Amino acid sequence: MITFVDQPWAFKILRVTKTLEGKTQRHGIATVPKDAKEVPRDVQNLLSPDEVVETEEVLAFYRDGASMVGRYFTAKLPEIMREVVSYWESASPVEQKMITETLEHAMRLVKKKTRNGADPWTPPGA
Numbered sequence: 001m002i003t004f005v006d007q008p009w010a011f012k013i014l015r016v017t018k019t020l021e022g023k024t025q026r027h028g029i030a031t032v033p034k035d036a037k038e039v040p041r042d043v044q045n046l047l048s049p050d051e052v053v054e055t056e057e058v059l060a061f062y063r064d065g066a067s068m069v070g071r072y073f074t075a076k077l078p079e080i081m082r083e084v085v086s087y088w089e090s091a092s093p094v095e096q097k098m099i100t101e102t103l104e105h106a107m108r109l110v111k112k113k114t115r116n117g118a119d120p121w122t123p124p125g126a
Contacts, residue, residue: 001015
């Protein structure tokens with residue numbers, strides 16, 4: 001049996017075995033980056049076919065989760081911005097500066113990503 005341990009940018013694959021005394025032991029097999037497109041061949045060679053399928057499902061779980069986080073924050077952005085704008089008047093000068101710098105930095109990133117001639121205010125395909 002294998003199990004998986006989450007880390008910030010990867011997950012570890014561990015093989016779980018029982019000793020003759022009945023104690024559970026975990027042995028590290030490999031570490032797979034969460035952004036991998038597929039289970040690396042060298043890792044596949046260490047696993048049974050069923051374990052490869054299970055590992056592919058875990059990898060898909062992390063891939064789907066990453067895209068959901070981005071979609072969640074995109075959906076929440078208008079609400080977050082309303083809260084930030086509402087808080088602005090009571091914010092200290094340092095907090096106002098942090099808010100302004102964060103917004104300016106975000107706009108620089110948007111402009112940088114759209115330098116290929118796309119209008120940053122027009123949705124793709126519009």
